[in-house]
Amino acid sequence: MRQFSLPARRRQSGFTLIELMIVVAIVGILAGIAFASYKWAIVKSRRSAAEVCLQQTAQLMERYYTANMTYQKAPAPANACPDLNNFYTFDYSVQPTATVFALSATPTQLQNDTKCGVLGLDQTGARTASLAANPADCW
16 A cells, blocks of 8 residues: 655745735835925925025115116016016015015925925115024024
């Protein structure tokens, strides 16, 4: 009589469902942290671009003053930086007089800058940020 024996059970390689779920959870947590950091980096880079735009507009105002001895009737800064128009609104925070101007960059809803808010620059070079206790943190 012949005896049949069952083949020896071989160990199969691979991952268990629990191991895969742990890896997926870790990847999800890391992706969430990375996305938040990425969004904040984008906000900071757009803020820096708005600061540069304010400084360039202030230089244009100073050139206008040199030529006309007044800031009145200087070109409006609304179209100073068209690539930032979706993220900031540039305008005078105080209407220019003969010796005074104040520029502002107001973040739009797309920018959502909750740290600094409205950025400002005047003829003396004084820098402001509406939401920051210390404007130097934003500039």
